[in-house]
Amino acid sequence: MFRWYPFTIILHDRDRGEVQSVRLKLDPGAKVTGIAVTAAFQRGDTVVWAAELHHRGDQIRQALLTRRALRHARRNRKTRYRKPRFDNRRRPEGWLPPSLVSRVENVVTWVERLRRFAPLTHLSMELVRFDTQKLQDPEIHGVEYQQGTLFGYEVREYLLEKWGRKCVYCGAEDVPLEVEHVVPRSRGGTDRVSNLTVACHECNQAKGNQSLEEFLHHDPERLRQIKAGLKTSLKGAAVVNATRWALFRRLQATGLPLEVGSGGRTKYNRAVQGYPKAHWIDAACVGELGERMRLHPEMQVTRIVAKGHGTRRRCGTDKHGFPIRHAPAAKSYMGFRTGDLVRATIPRGKNTGRHVGRIAIRHRPSFRLNGFDVHPKYLKILQRGDGYAYATE
Template identity: 50%
Template sequence: MFVLDKHGRPLDPCHPARARRLLAAGRAVVIRHTPFVIRLKDRTRAESTVQGVAVGVDPGSRHTGIAVFTEHGGRRAGKYSLRLGHRGPAIRDKLATRAAYRRGRRSRNLRYRAPRFLNRTKSTGWLAPSLRHRVETTMSWVGRLTRWAPVRAVHVERVCFDTHALSAGRPLEGAEYQRGALAGYEVREYLLVKWGRICAYCGASGVPLNLDHIHPRSRGGSDRLSNLTLACIACNQAKNTTPIGEFLKTKPALLARILAKAKTSLRDAAAVNATRWALWRALETTGLPVHAASGGRTKWNRSRTGAPKSHTLDALHVGDLETVTTWPSMVLIARATGRGVYCRTRTDRYGFPRLRLPRTKRVKGFATGDLVRAAVPSGRNTGTHIGRVAVRSTGSFNITTRHGTVQGIGHRHVRLLQRADGYGYTAEPEARHRATFLIGSEGPGLHAEGS
């Protein structure tokens, strides 16, 4: 749990049991419900020993993993885990809808408006709104964590895939991680993501996977990414040196799909890299030491510690480390939900208004998205319900809990826990199983146990 001194300055996080004892003894008060933050009433930062923590960030396309941990001599101990859910697809869809409305206005018989050209310039480092959203929400949470915990440094994956390491045909000079234990990890991780961690020929998952040359190397095939795929041991041995056209001659649809997917460019990887570089530059503006690493090194760290694959554990394993001793058993899921819309009218499919929303968003002191607790003494909704509220002008609210939506709760039974901040919160257990990735003894084979 995050702890502040009596002046609101961050102290080292504490165990939940200690936070409960402090609250029960009256020595602390609750500042925030989710994430849980308390403030001590009888201690200042000068009277405490503050060791400090570090923050690890694993950026992703739909989710970003954030981990708060202590680090001593290369040994890390996880203190807090957060998985941030982005709303990039929703932003993209809304922008597409807005563009459709704009095109419609241009074709209508309206008053003349002179065409506008060259008035929408893009600044240096411009990102699409759906991509910029990832950077801004991640920076927002890093800023929050620096207010709740004494953050000393930030570790971030600056690139997901090293496109220089993905190039074939010559050795990489000056890249030390390509020599020794890390050699080939960038290519292997990229292929696991590209092919969905399943066998390209039979679709088997959860079995050891090998790298397979689509055009056999013995027949002149290269080691380029466009000639590599994933295959289970049975399919790899059955194909052997047979050309893929002969091996799949009875499955023309599968053959066409594999050949088409194999030619996929690195465009997606480049887009993710662009976002991560923008995030790294934004993190540097915080004034904290920012340490960058690649996704290949993160996976190598996980393979050594035996940690399963997840965004939060990737964030815990970013950068240089010796080992990870512990990690949190629960992960907070913060999903970006937005802060509502300005439009106060709902339309039908023809564009005519069918429903008008109230002009004020706050009803009986509550707004949609607030985190509340409702204690209903009787009726069909008897019990205690905790979740996000959807207000109605009648005073009969709906509350969305982790078990579902409870409708028709009177405002008199509702108590505010936390104002809406644009996120919906849930919690789930962290994965505890062990995933082992081994480098094959012959050639660039990859075995993914439990993937």
């Protein structure tokens, strides 16, 4: 056995030297990235391993805000007056905020790791929410676009993004939204995206075949907003997702053939196969090959949570910024580090039995494991901390 998470074994012996092509598919998200490893079998492409990678963007943002506040306060206390200097810095091209960089790095780390554990031959990722080219240029529509199904999904994703995933008439969020014709089809309205919005079922029904002015005669402000929104150009509304493009460039640099898909395509693939919504299933459904992807909806999915590698901060402060403790120089104690995956075998006492988990060390023989204190003599390291916490669901 090579690793516990992801569970990896080294074969001593095997029959033949050939392996099928193995594809790593990614659905990068703001909080969670879906990961699916698929392999080509005679029955078709099948998901063989899946994971959900939870990012720590918010944590990083918070840590930087804290650091900034502490430095402000210290400078204020300790430094003579200096002229303000705040607009004399240039950000390099392609700069991303640290919270977003961490997302990209998390995914790249896992691509590189999985490349070591499995003979990956291809990569796929969801690059854009919707394919603006397919929306704009009718010439490149393939057969499936003309039939309207996949095209419909691209349009829907585009509209949801453009109108902020809210009902344009009542502002309802987190409700199923329907595509709504501003000028009703019965009055000559077209299916062009400039005539479409998203609305909840109630508003869509209430509007019926009234015109926008008739339906919103009591709410001139909302009428003005919607009219302005309809006029904004397709390109202006298409939010370029900086993180995804940064990831795209990093994945290209791996040298593996990289397939990209749109969010509309993913949703369509998932819907035609009747799969439930989950990050790893979305990853499996990315791209053209995602339209016929065999998977077990109750598959064991590895939950990977980014935890970082501790902190560089040496001085702990109370809530007013006064120093109250200093971090010891050593990062390990009795051979253990915070983040190590351990098995505890406790012979007696309140927590008798076997426990597995990620430890947090103290610099005395009493560590924290799964919410209780444990002496290191009962611990055995299963896997060294690597910046992630794991669970199988």
